[in-house]
Amino acid sequence: MSSKFFVETPFDRFLVFEFEGLKIGSISFSFKPVGLPLSDALGDCVRYIFDSGDFSCFDYGLLDNSQLSKKARMLQAFLVSTRIGQTFSYSDVAQEVFNSRSYARAVASMLHANPFAFFVACHRVVSKNGIGGYSAGVELKRKILEWEALKGEGYV
Numbered sequence: 770m771s772s773k774f775f776v777e778t779p780f781d782r783f784l785v786f787e788f789e790g791l792k793i794g795s796i797s798f799s800f801k802p803v804g805l806p807l808s809d810a811l812g813d814c815v816r817y818i819f820d821s822g823d824f825s826c827f828d829y830g831l832l833d834n835s836q837l838s839k840k841a842r843m844l845q846a847f848l849v850s851t852r853i854g855q856t857f858s859y860s861d862v863a864q865e866v867f868n869s870r871s872y873a874r875a876v877a878s879m880l881h882a883n884p885f886a887f888f889v890a891c892h893r894v895v896s897k898n899g900i901g902g903y904s905a906g907v908e909l910k911r912k913i914l915e916w917e918a919l920k921g922e923g924y925v
Contacts, residue, residue, distance in 0.1 A: 773804030776815045780912045782905075784815070784887060792833035795884040798905040822853050822920025824888075832885055840867070841879050848889045854921025856914070858897045877902070887913065 771794060775783045782798045786807060807815060814826040829849055834842055847866045851857070857865070859880075863872035880891040881904050892913045895901045903910035 774807040774812075775799070775802040775804055776807040776812060777802075778887075779819055779916055780909055782909065786811075789833055791831075793831045793885070794833050796886050796888055797884075798886055798909060822917065824853065827888060829888070832888070834885075837884075840875070841882070843867070844876065844879050845883075845885075845889050848883075848891060848893065851890055851893050852921075853917045856893050856895050859894055859901065860897070862894050880904075893917075 772788045774786045774788070776786075778784050778798075780798075782800060783802050785795075785797050785799045785803045786793055787795045787797075806812070811831075817826055818824055834845060837845065843866050844862070847862065859873040859876050860870040863876045864870045866872075866876070876894070880894055881902070883889050883891045883904070886905060892903060892910045895914075900907055900910060900914070
């Protein structure tokens with residue numbers, strides 16, 4: 770049985786956390802609040818992140834990535850290691866994670882299916898010729914990257 774909780778973001782959207790037991794099964798953006806307000810330590814941590822840009826309070830061990838393929842978990846590990854304000858091209862990520870730029874389309878597909886929006890920072894991967902796509906919309910990706918550029922001072 771899953772439970773859903775939401776928190777407001779500075780991006781005119783809500784982040785919805787879907788829990789499967791004690792693990793977070795997914796995090797997604799929504800125009801409307803879904804479930805109950807996210808409170809407790811996790812809620813405090815998420816609000817702290819939005820205020821400060823500092824992700825250090827977030828426990829990535831809460832993410833249930835057991836349904837991800839080995840390659841998707843490798844990509845997730847790379848994205849979690851990135852820092853606020855950094856951006857990478859799809860081909861650079863493919864080279865870094867899979868030792869081949871030819872995996873750029875596979876990277877894009879895996880990013881599109883990322884179940885942990887914002888916290889597994891797929892928004893930091895951009896096209897060489899522009900911003901690239903984003904499953905929740907390019908305008909939201911642009912807002913997140915602008916927010917990161919502002920908050921990144923002192924964290925980059």
